[in-house]
Amino acid sequence: GAVVSQHPSRVICKSGTSVKIECRSLDFQATTMFWYRQFPKQSLMLMATSNEGSKATYEQGVEKDKFLINHASLTLSTLTVTSAHPEDSSFYICSASESGPSYEQYFGPGTRLTVT
Amino acid sequence: AQSVTQLDSQVPVFEEAPVELRCNYSSSVSVYLFWYVQYPNQGLQLLLKYLSGSTLVKGINGFEAEFNKSQTSFHLRKPSVHISDTAEYFCAVTGRDNDMRFGAGTRLTVKP
Numbered sequence: 367g368a369v370v371s372q373h374p375s376r377v378i379c380k381s382g383t384s385v386k387i388e389c390r391s392l393d394f395q396a397t398t399m400f401w402y403r404q405f406p407k408q409s410l411m412l413m414a415t416s417n418e419g420s421k422a423t424y425e426q427g428v429e430k431d432k433f434l435i436n437h438a439s440l441t442l443s444t445l446t447v448t449s450a451h452p453e454d455s456s457f458y459i460c461s462a463s464e465s466g467p468s469y470e471q472y473f474g475p476g477t478r479l480t481v482t
Numbered sequence: 483a484q485s486v487t488q489l490d491s492q493v494p495v496f497e498e499a500p501v502e503l504r505c506n507y508s509s510s511v512s513v514y515l516f517w518y519v520q521y522p523n524q525g526l527q528l529l530l531k532y533l534s535g536s537t538l539v540k541g542i543n544g545f546e547a548e549f550n551k552s553q554t555s556f557h558l559r560k561p562s563v564h565i566s567d568t569a570e571y572f573c574a575v576t577g578r579d580n581d582m583r584f585g586a587g588t589r590l591t592v593k594p
Contacts, residue, residue, distance in 0.1 A: 372525075398580060409572060409584045410526075459525055463580060470516070471582055473526040 369393055370462050372474035379450055379481055386446045387477045389460030395440035396462030400471060401433075404457040416443055450481040484509035484575045488585035496593050497565055503558040503588045505547075505573035515556040516574040516582075517547055526572065532556060543567070568592045 369392040379385045389399060398417050402410040414430075416422035416437035424430045432454075434446040443462075447454055457478055461471035489504040507513060514533050518526040530541025537549040547558045556573060568591050576582040 400582070409586045412582070415581070457523075470528070470531060473518070475525040476523070478523065
């Protein structure tokens, strides 16, 4: 149980274009979803937290107009990187948590974004 | 806010030897602690977690960790490692706000 999927697993896009990454909870309802960014050989940095039906809460320094997050249902959240630049190339990982005090997040397999 | 420090960025060890990966946390409130493993180009896999109860927590793949409140530590241990344990290990802490913070990671390399 508690499986989270991400699509696509890898994406290459040209500078200036936008790319959408999907995060789905497959066998549970995710009241909260999280988006992280990971640079090579570094830890995960939280970008934003989203609750279903609400606007996402962004961490300090994360541009909300560049990284658009939508959490339209209890099983789906999307991250859209708008007007991507090479410096946006990174590994993006989402996670999801259920309602209630489990305090555990279930992580997706990650999406490798390369902007050329 | 809570934070986590992983004291060793790299830990090389020979196969079948014991290993300890160190993690210290700081928080002014109740904490919930986790260890995750990450293989190259993959997401995070939960090894074990401490939410409450017994301070010795057993996880998957033969790993265990001990929550030590007085020393604010949650070190990960395995009595005998395998080549397949080579990976990046992350300690994480969260509180009642579910705001999870990760340590910088420890690269465990198991040599034959």
